[in-house]
Amino acid sequence: MRLVVDRVSRAFGGVYAVRDVSLTVEPGELRAVIGPNGAGKSTLFALIGGQLAANAGRIEVDGRPVRRLPAHRRARLGIGVVFQAARIFTGMTAAENVMVGAHATTRAGFLAGALRLPAHHRDEREIRSRALACLDRTGLADWADRPAEELPLGQQRALQLARALCARPRLLLLDEPASGLRAGERESLAALIGDLRAEGLTMLLVEHDVGFVMRLADQVTVLDLGRVIASGPPAAIRTDPAVIAAYLGTAPAGRPEGSHP
Numbered sequence: 025m026r027l028v029v030d031r032v033s034r035a036f037g038g039v040y041a042v043r044d045v046s047l048t049v050e051p052g053e054l055r056a057v058i059g060p061n062g063a064g065k066s067t068l069f070a071l072i073g074g075q076l077a078a079n080a081g082r083i084e085v086d087g088r089p090v091r092r093l094p095a096h097r098r099a100r101l102g103i104g105v106v107f108q109a110a111r112i113f114t115g116m117t118a119a120e121n122v123m124v125g126a127h128a129t130t131r132a133g134f135l136a137g138a139l140r141l142p143a144h145h146r147d148e149r150e151i152r153s154r155a156l157a158c159l160d161r162t163g164l165a166d167w168a169d170r171p172a173e174e175l176p177l178g179q180q181r182a183l184q185l186a187r188a189l190c191a192r193p194r195l196l197l198l199d200e201p202a203s204g205l206r207a208g209e210r211e212s213l214a215a216l217i218g219d220l221r222a223e224g225l226t227m228l229l230v231e232h233d234v235g236f237v238m239r240l241a242d243q244v245t246v247l248d249l250g251r252v253i254a255s256g257p258p259a260a261i262r263t264d265p266a267v268i269a270a271y272l273g274t275a276p277a278g279r280p281e282g283s284h285p
């Protein structure tokens with residue numbers, strides 16, 4: 025799926041969190057969005073996922089405008105979202121948590137479920153086997169029938185990724201997936217993201233940890249103070265003076281001293 029973000033802006037109380045941001049993610053590409061604290065990464069993520077409305081600009085997937093669509097409509101078009109904060113359903117097993125991700129995409133859907141039609145049972149079996157496959161991919165096979173709230177933080181994160189994958193997204197948005205994970209968990213996450221990329225899944229990865237994304241991303245967009253300050257392949261980004269200045273908190277020419285934390 026191709027994502028186009030064109031001159032998108034969002035302000036809070038007159039202050040821009042994201043201003044005139046443009047980026048494209050080509051089909052099968054992994055684009056990382058990085059930037060220091062307060063750069064606007066989480067806001068941009070929510071503008072694309074539909075959790076926040078943009079004030080201006082254009083957002084399109086495969087040529088279809090989605091800027092004015094609510095999050096659930098974007099999800100139905102194939103945009104999958106993995107949030108930074110763990111959002112699990114308590115009182116349900118890990119497998120049930122993942123199955124929620126697929127329900128919107130089945131043929132019979134909600135009505136057949138409510139009426140307990142045979143199509144519903146067929147779908148339930150299919151969805152459960154899909155969910156188990158997604159749990160397996162994310163290293164959670166052994167947790168399938170355990171209550172989701174018993175999972176340690178790292179596994180709750182993985183559970184959200186499993187849930188998003190179970191809906192078979194064509195564009196996957198990941199918000200700081202590595203934050204709070206232990207070294208081993210980060211390695212497995214990086215390996216899984218690498219596999220998904222190799223399979224041709226289009227991904228946008230918002231991440232604070234520059235090291236984590238540099239070896240995974242095809243393209244990198246760098247935000248600072250709500251604007252794009254650099255865009256290109258990782259090797260070019262690493263040596264970009266504006267990027268180095270933004271991360272070190274120094275003031276390059278044209279920016280008033282002290283305007284950055």
Ligand SMILES: Nc1ncnc2c1ncn2[C@@H]1O[C@H](COP(=O)(O)OP(=O)(O)OP(=O)(O)O)[C@@H](O)[C@H]1O
Pocket residue numbers: 036040041059060061062063064065066067068232
């Ligand atoms: N709901 C909100 N209301 C008011 N201001 C907000 C809101 N959300 C974000 N902001 C402001 O917008 C700016 C960008 O914030 P955002 O969280 O998008 O940055 P970020 O790059 O994700 O930062 P971090 O790496 O610290 O998570 C910040 O100045 C923040 O204070």
